[in-house]
Each structure stands twice: as C-alpha cells, then as structure tokens.
Amino acid sequence: DAKTTQPNSMESNEEEPVHLPCNHSTISGTDYIHWYRQLPSQGPEYVIHGLTSNVNNRMASLAIAEDRKSSTLILHRATLRDAAVYYCILRDLTQGGSEKLVFGKGTKLTVNP
Amino acid sequence: DGGITQSPKYLFRKEGQNVTLSCEQNLNHDAMYWYRQDPGQGLRLIYYSQIVNDFQKGDIAEGYSVSREKKESFPLTVTSAQKNPTAFYLCASTRDRGSYGYTFGSGTRLTVV
Numbered sequence: 001d002a003k004t005t006q007p008n009s010m011e012s013n014e015e016e017p018v019h020l021p022c023n024h025s026t027i028s029g030t031d032y033i034h035w036y037r038q039l040p041s042q043g044p045e046y047v048i049h050g051l052t053s054n055v056n057n058r059m060a061s062l063a064i065a066e067d068r069k070s071s072t073l074i075l076h077r078a079t080l081r082d083a084a085v086y087y088c089i090l091r092d093l094t095q096g097g098s099e100k101l102v103f104g105k106g107t108k109l110t111v112n113p
Numbered sequence: 114d115g116g117i118t119q120s121p122k123y124l125f126r127k128e129g130q131n132v133t134l135s136c137e138q139n140l141n142h143d144a145m146y147w148y149r150q151d152p153g154q155g156l157r158l159i160y161y162s163q164i165v166n167d168f169q170k171g172d173i174a175e176g177y178s179v180s181r182e183k184k185e186s187f188p189l190t191v192t193s194a195q196k197n198p199t200a201f202y203l204c205a206s207t208r209d210r211g212s213y214g215y216t217f218g219s220g221t222r223l224t225v226v
C-alpha cells in the first residue's frame with residue numbers, strides 16, 4: 001500500500017504559487033521523498049526528490065518538515081502546463097534489498113487561466 | 114538523447130491471445146519496472162528487475178510474465194490468464210537505489226477486443 005496521503009484535488013490560478021501537501025507519517029530514516037507528475041495519457045515525469053533538507057530545482061521546490069512526516073511541493077508560479085496529477089512517493093526498500101516505487105492516487109491540480 | 118522507448122503506443126488484442134509489450138532504455142540504468150494504470154487510478158506495480166536475469170513479482174503479477182536478458186530491455190508479456198488486461202502500461206527505469214529519480218516511458222495502451 002502507498003505510504004503517503006495527498007488531497008484528491010487542488011485548484012490554483014495561473015501565475016500564483018501552489019503548495020501541494022503530502023503526509024508520510026510512517027516514513028523511515030532512509031526513505032527518500034519523491035515527487036512525480038503525470039499529464040493525461042503520458043508517463044509520469046520526475047519533478048524533485050529529497051531526504052531531509054529542502055531542495056530546489058528549475059521545476060519546483062520541496063519543503064520537508066523537520067520530523068520528515070510531511071512535505072510540500074511548491075510550484076512558484078503555476079502555468080497552464082502545470083495542470084497534472086502530482087504523486088508524492090517514498091522509495092520503498094523492500095525485504096531482500098530490492099526497491100520499488102509505490103504510487104497512491106495523487107493530487108489532481110487544476111490551473112485556472 | 115537518452116530515454117525509455119515503449120512500443121507500440123496502442124495495441125489491440127483478441128481475447129485468449131498473448132501479447133508482448135516492448136520497453137528499451139539507453140540510460141544504462143540497472144533497475145527496470147512495469148506498472149499498470151487503470152482510468153482515474155494510480156500506478157500498480159506488476160514486475161521489477163534490479164539486474165540482468167533477475168526479476169521479482171510486484172503487487173499484481175498474475176497473468177503477466179517478463180524477461181531481462183539484456184540490461185537495456187525488459188519486455189512484458191500479457192498472457193491469456195490475465196482476465197482484465199485492458200489498461201495503460203508504463204515502463205520505468207532508474208540507476209542505483211536511493212538518490213536517483215525514475216525515468217518513465219510514454220506508455221502502451223492495451224485494449225482487448
């Protein structure tokens with residue numbers, strides 16, 4: 001089962017900041033927090049990931065709570081092209097040493113012109 | 114440019130037939146994954162492989178088979194034992210565990226007719 005909890009949907013206006021929350025209260029010390037987004041009929045696209053410290057890249061910023069039980073993906077100025085389903089995922093180190101990403105249903109972001 | 118190629122983009126299958134979906138990557142990634150996505154749902158893991166000639170079942174492996182004879186290739190066969198194969202299939206790959214993101218292909222949409 002997915003180890004993260006996200007709102008089903010969020011709405012934003014174009015050129016405004018968007019804060020997408022994610023709860024992961026059972027996160028372990030070695031779990032990385034990953035964010036991906038998916039446009040309709042396309043494969044997910046990597047957005048950002050982090051472990052403990054806040055992270056920035058050209059697409060977004062990732063703010064991680066001090067206790068690591070929650071995180072927030074920040075899109076600084078939403079555009080219409082940012083409308084997608086956003087997935088918050090923990091890299092799951094399964095028994096035996098193999099890894100896999102476990103996806104929940106994500107947050108569907110709507111951006112209004 | 115490096116990436117993952119999935120083919121075909123659309124595939125139609127008659128009931129009772131086996132069909133093979135192709136996934137090729139030129140990213141020199143070690144691990145490869147197959148996911149299934151149903152309308153309005155998140156991704157569910159079918160199979161994954163960390164190294165050549167080794168693979169593990171995911172959460173919904175029944176009715177599917179895979180092989181990993183080459184690092185670059187991870188084909189998925191949807192067998193006649195899969196009772197509800199109509200779905201969007203996504204292939205992904207990544208480098209070693211932990212600090213790397215995953216790259217996804219653009220998907221194959223399989224329809225049983």
